[in-house]
Structures are given as structure tokens and as C-alpha cells.
Amino acid sequence: MKNTKIIFTALALLAMPVLLFAYDWPQPESETNTVKSQFGQLRGSTISSSMIFSEKQEVKSCDKGKSIAVISEHEDDFGWFESPLGTAIIVEHGDKLCTVYANLDRNTITDYQDVFTVSAGETLGTSGQSAWHNEGDYLEFKVFDTKSHTAVNPKILMPKSGREKVLDAGEITLEDKNGNKRNLLVERKIPSGTYFVYRKRNEIEMPFQTLIAVNGNTTEKISYETMTEKNGRLCIRGNSFYSSRDLYPDSVKQLLGTVQFNKGQNTLSITMVNLLGNQAAISYKLDIY
Amino acid sequence: MNLNKKKKDRLIPAGIIFCAVYIIFSFKPMNQEIHFTPEWTVNISQVQGADSDEEPVPFKLGKTTGFFTGSGKIITSLNYDFKAAISDKIIAPYNSDNTATDLFNYKGTKICTIREPGFPFLDSDRIYLMPSGGNSFKRISADGTPLWNYEYYCPITAFASSSNGTTAGYADGTLIAFDNSGKITQKFSPGGSNTEVILGAAISEDGNMVACVSGLDQQRFIAAEKSEGHSRIIFHEYLGEQINRQTIVKFNKNADVVYYNFKNGLGIVNLKKSASLKIPVKGMITQIEFSDDGDLVYILSRDGNTYTVTVLEKYVYKMATFSFTGESAFIQTRDNALFIGHNNKISKISISKK
Numbered sequence: 001m002k003n004t005k006i007i008f009t010a011l012a013l014l015a016m017p018v019l020l021f022a023y024d025w026p027q028p029e030s031e032t033n034t035v036k037s038q039f040g041q042l043r044g045s046t047i048s049s050s051m052i053f054s055e056k057q058e059v060k061s062c063d064k065g066k067s068i069a070v071i072s073e074h075e076d077d078f079g080w081f082e083s084p085l086g087t088a089i090i091v092e093h094g095d096k097l098c099t100v101y102a103n104l105d106r107n108t109i110t111d112y113q114d115v116f117t118v119s120a121g122e123t124l125g126t127s128g129q130s131a132w133h134n135e136g137d138y139l140e141f142k143v144f145d146t147k148s149h150t151a152v153n154p155k156i157l158m159p160k161s162g163r164e165k166v167l168d169a170g171e172i173t174l175e176d177k178n179g180n181k182r183n184l185l186v187e188r189k190i191p192s193g194t195y196f197v198y199r200k201r202n203e204i205e206m207p208f209q210t211l212i213a214v215n216g217n218t219t220e221k222i223s224y225e226t227m228t229e230k231n232g233r234l235c236i237r238g239n240s241f242y243s244s245r246d247l248y249p250d251s252v253k254q255l256l257g258t259v260q261f262n263k264g265q266n267t268l269s270i271t272m273v274n275l276l277g278n279q280a281a282i283s284y285k286l287d288i289y
Numbered sequence: 290m291n292l293n294k295k296k297k298d299r300l301i302p303a304g305i306i307f308c309a310v311y312i313i314f315s316f317k318p319m320n321q322e323i324h325f326t327p328e329w330t331v332n333i334s335q336v337q338g339a340d341s342d343e344e345p346v347p348f349k350l351g352k353t354t355g356f357f358t359g360s361g362k363i364i365t366s367l368n369y370d371f372k373a374a375i376s377d378k379i380i381a382p383y384n385s386d387n388t389a390t391d392l393f394n395y396k397g398t399k400i401c402t403i404r405e406p407g408f409p410f411l412d413s414d415r416i417y418l419m420p421s422g423g424n425s426f427k428r429i430s431a432d433g434t435p436l437w438n439y440e441y442y443c444p445i446t447a448f449a450s451s452s453n454g455t456t457a458g459y460a461d462g463t464l465i466a467f468d469n470s471g472k473i474t475q476k477f478s479p480g481g482s483n484t485e486v487i488l489g490a491a492i493s494e495d496g497n498m499v500a501c502v503s504g505l506d507q508q509r510f511i512a513a514e515k516s517e518g519h520s521r522i523i524f525h526e527y528l529g530e531q532i533n534r535q536t537i538v539k540f541n542k543n544a545d546v547v548y549y550n551f552k553n554g555l556g557i558v559n560l561k562k563s564a565s566l567k568i569p570v571k572g573m574i575t576q577i578e579f580s581d582d583g584d585l586v587y588i589l590s591r592d593g594n595t596y597t598v599t600v601l602e603k604y605v606y607k608m609a610t611f612s613f614t615g616e617s618a619f620i621q622t623r624d625n626a627l628f629i630g631h632n633n634k635i636s637k638i639s640i641s642k643k
């Protein structure tokens with residue numbers, strides 16, 4: 001019950017920026033359950049602040065704004081760094097929110113250098129093969145907020161006309177600070193203490209929030225709404241700031257939260273919520289000694 | 290009458306003496322002129338291998354990269370499909386889905402592998418990796434393992450390194466400088482513009498000074514130095530017309546002069562005198578190189594398929610310019626020579642003062 005209240009409150013808060021910033025999708029494809037990679041996913045060795053689309057199409061500006069930077073490829077030039085965004089256009093909108101359209105075909109954006117005004121829905125180019133990508137020649141899309149110094153999950157600013165992937169908690173593993181693992185599929189009697197709760201990482205599907213509760217009391221909520229830099233690491237906010245090493249200690253696990261078990265009967269509840277408020281929940285009755 | 294004659298008698302010798310003194314004191318040797326003499330031209334496909342101790346010079350033309358020598362031997366010539374990073378000492382071709390990067394020396398011998406996804410960036414013997422997403426970078430050791438990294442919330446729009454530092458400029462207008470251990474030595478936003486963004490950045494050889502082109506409405510150039518744990522702006526100027534593309538900023542070897550590209554021009558800032566000068570340059574400046582003695586500065590700019598080399602003497606005086614058309618080009622300087630790469634050929638031009 002308490003979890004449900006938290007979820008509704010969170011979703012109401014999430015609705016606010018959507019009402020304030022009526023952005024449109026940068027590509028006609030709005031079935032966000034088909035995207036190749038989502039905000040918060042492990043991508044390479046970092047937590048991705050990008051959304052990777054799945055259609056090679058024209059790319060349009062989400063809203064009117066100003067083209068503040070055109071990142072170029074420099075394969076014919078000497079001594080320049082090559083951005084893994086390839087050819088990209090960064091547009092600042094009037095509210096300190098910026099959108100990034102990357103992995104563009106440079107031949108389709110030539111006229112955008114030193115053109116500053118961009119109107120809503122204006123075609124910026126076509127997705128190409130200029131960025132670092134292993135997903136295909138698709139648009140890499142980002143949003144960041146220069147006022148709050150955060151990378152923003154693009155989904156919370158866009159129309160929610162698409163479907164979302166069905167979440168699956170999958171195989172849950174507990175791990176103590178010494179690295180001792182407990183697979184809850186086979187172990188229900190475990191020592192008291194603090195544990196990290198992991199699920200098996202899914203390369204496509206991504207929760208918007210994860211909640212961990214013990215005996216009905218929520219102990220941690222990790223939200224994939226924004227990311228911020230802490231001590232040189234891009235972090236997701238939970239009870240503390242989690243970097244890629246914390247969230248994804250290897251290529252298989254994803255952190256869902258931390259939990260403290262005291263001796264006795266404990267019910268561990270794990271809830272994953274997508275942007276539409278759909279939940280995947282699982283509970284385990286544990287005998288803590 | 291006699292008086293006039295006496296005056297005349299005095300004036301004539303005085304005039305002769307004056308002329309002689311003038312000639313003696315006004316005499317000075319003629320200025321030395323700089324001569325450019327073409328030496329050789331070589332095709333980059335004519336690989337002759339490394340059989341001498343000559344210093345290797347890197348090249349990148351089209352989809353071919355490698356090293357050559359001052360005597361005109363192509364040591365290595367490597368074709369690549371996607372892109373390649375190259376420095377004075379290392380070469381690294383890579384693909385768009387690069388999950389591991391092999392690094393080679395000038396002879397083509399593999400020296401290490403970076404076992405992480407991203408695009409490599411090489412500068413002299415310094416190795417970096419730009420991981421996917423464009424928000425972060427990693428300093429990589431000579432054996433290919435990460436030394437330190439820095440992640441940020443928005444994309445890197447400018448990046449440069451020197452022997453004693455690294456600097457990254459970001460899309461939110463933040464400029465950060467790091468020492469070689471990854472410790473932040475400077476972090477600030479130049480400000481002064483309605484929209485903040487860093488479009489070009491440089492760091493001095495000693496790592497103490499940074500410079501950048503930043504902002505829109507109004508765009509400006511600034512140079513700052515590390516001062517008691519803070520950044521102190523030592524020079525700034527607003528630019529007239531503005532750009533939104535990445536641009537080059539470069540310190541000279543002594544870090545007393547800094548060069549930057551603004552729309553249709555080259556800015557030259559003498560930091561010692563707090564004075565600046567602007568020279569019109571059409572198109573985008575892609576390279577700025579210096580002669581070994583520091584007297585000459587070579588600027589390579591590109592406007593469509595037209596490349597122009599501009600030569601400056603004593604840092605500021607425009608003394609020569611010539612253009613050619615091509616698909617790709619580069620310049621390099623070694624000793625008293627300028628090397629110009631153009632499509633699939635490299636030429637050496639010797640420089641002498643007579």
C-alpha cells in the first residue's frame with residue numbers, strides 16, 4: 001500500500017515537467033518499447049544517458065531552440081578528438097534544457113553549421129553511422145538540464161503514446177559486502193546483515209524505478225529520472241549516488257537496491273516500475289538468522 | 290658679400306659631414322628573407338619500411354594513415370575503414386563498434402590493446418579513450434589499461450592535452466583542467482554569454498594555463514591560469530561574428546601566445562602584453578603548427594575543397610600564403626622543413642633564411 005502511494009506520488013511529480021515542457025519525439029517512431037538502448041542502461045563501461053532509437057529515419061528537433069554546437073567528425077583533419085557522438089547537433093531550448101541528436105549522417109546536416117535558430121519539428125538530418133554504436137545506424141538522443149546539472153531521461157519529457165516493455169524482475173541475487181552471494185531461487189535462510197539486491201540485467205528492458213521493501217517498509221528507491229556527476233562519476237540516485245561500478249558491477253548484474261535484514265522472519269519485496277506506472281513485483285519470505 | 294662667402298664655405302663641409310654621418314648611422318644590414326625550397330614529393334602508397342633511425346613523422350590522408358621520414362621514405366601506410374587516431378608515436382585504426390583498440394608504433398608493431406569500448410584519442414605519447422555516449426573520457430596507460438577517468442552529465446565539445454595536463458570543455462559551458470594524475474586543477478564556466486558552451490579549448494605545456502572559445506550571444510575567447518587553487522582570467526575578448534562548430538585553440542611552446550579560430554579569422558593573443566590581433570582566414574582552421582625555433586607559425590585552413598597554408602613570422606606577421614584543392618590535407622614541421630600532405634602525396638619544403 002505504501003509502495004503504491006510512493007509510486008503514484010512519483011508519477012504525479014513526473015507528470016509536472018511533461019506538462020511544462022511539451023516536447024515531441026525526434027523521430028516519428030514513438031513506440032518506445034522498440035528502442036535499442038535506454039537511459040540508465042549499461043553501455044560500454046558507463047551508465048548510458050542516451051536513448052538509442054531503432055529506425056534509420058529523419059531526425060527532427062523536439063522543440064524550437066538554438067543550435068549551440070555542431071559536433072563534427074574529423075577523419076580528414078589532424079590532431080582533433082573524435083567524439084563518440086559522431087556528427088551531432090546540440091539544441092538549447094528556452095528553459096535551460098538541451099537536446100542532443102547524435103550519430104547523424106554528416107552529409108545531411110552540412111547546412112546546420114553556423115545556423116542557430118531551430119524550429120519545433122524541423123528536420124536536423126538523418127541518422128547515420130558516425131557515432132560509436134553497436135546497435136545500428138540509429139539516432140542517439142540525449143537530454144540534459146544546465147540548471148540542475150543533470151542528464152535527464154528523455155522519456156519523461158516526451159508524449160507517452162508508446163508502449164513500454166514488460167518488466168521482469170528475473171533471477172534475484174543477494175550479495176553481502178564481502179561478496180558472498182545468495183540466490184533466492186534456492187536459498188531462503190540467510191544470515192542477518194546488509195545486502196545488495198541484484199537482478200539479472202536485461203539489455204533492452206529497463207525499469208524507471210526500483211523499490212526495495214522489508215516487511216512492507218520501503219528501504220530504498222532507485223530512480224532513473226536523472227543522472228548527476230559526483231566525484232567524476234555519472235550517478236543514479238538511490239539512498240546514495242550509484243556509479244556504473246555500483247549499478248552494474250559486472251555485465252550480468254543490475255543493482256535494485258540495498259537492504260538490511262534483522263533476525264527473524266523478513267519479507268523482501270522487490271518492485272520495478274516502468275514510466276507508465278506498470279509494475280513487476282516479487283516477494284520472498286526469508287528466515288534470517 | 291664676404292660674409293655670404295664665408296657662410297657658404299662653412300655650409301658645404303658641414304653638409305658633407307652631415308651626409309656622411311647620416312649614411313653611417315642609417316646603415317643596417319638588410320632583413321633576412323625566408324626561402325621555401327621544394328625538396329621532394331612522395332606517394333603514400335610507396336612504402337619503403339623502417340630501415341633507418343630517422344625520426345618518424347605521422348600522416349593522415351583520406352582513409353590512409355602512417356609515418357614517413359624527413360628524407361621522404363614512407364615507413365608505414367595503413368588503410369582503414371572507419372577512422373584512425375595517430376600521434377607522433379602511436380597509431381590506432383578503429384571501427385564504429387570498437388570494443389577493443391589495438392595500438393601500434395610507427396613500425397607497425399602492436400604495442401598494446403585498450404580493452405574497452407570507445408574511440409581512442411592520441412596526442413604525442415598520451416593515450417585517451419572516449420567511451421560511448423560522449424560524456425566521459427579515460428586516460429590510458431602505455432600498456433592499454435585505464436589510469437583514471439572523468440564522467441560528466443553532458444557531452445564533451447572540446448578536448449586537448451599537453452605534457453602536464455588535460456582539458457575538457459562541455460556543452461554546458463564548463464571547462465575543466467586535470468593534472469596527469471586525474472586531479473582537477475581548474476574548473477569554471479567562462480560566462481559572459483547568454484548561452485554557455487565550450488567550442489574549443491587548449492592547455493599549456495606546463496598545465497597551468499587553459500584557453501577556450503566559448504558561448505553564444507556573445508561569443509568570446511578567454512585565457513585563464515591556475516592561481517592559488519582558483520582560476521584567474523588573464524585575458525578575454527568578445528568576438529564579432531560567432532560560430533557553433535568545434536574550433537581550434539592552441540598555445541605556442543612557451544605559452545606566451547595563444548591562437549584560436551573564430552568565424553573567418555585567426556585570433557592571436559600575446560598573453561605577456563595582453564594584446565591581440567586578428568587575421569582574416571577563410572573557412573575552418575584545421576591545424577596550427579610551429580617551427581622548431583618558434584619563429585614561424587603554419588596555419589592550415591579548409592574552405593570546401595580548397596586548403597590554404599598561411600605562414601606567420603614572429604608569431605604574428607603574415608608572410609606567405611598559398612592554396613591548393615584536394616580531398617584531404619595535413620601539415621607537419623620538423624627541423625627546418627614543412628611537410629604538406631595532399632590527397633595521396635606528401636611534399637617536403639625546406640625553409641631557410643638568406
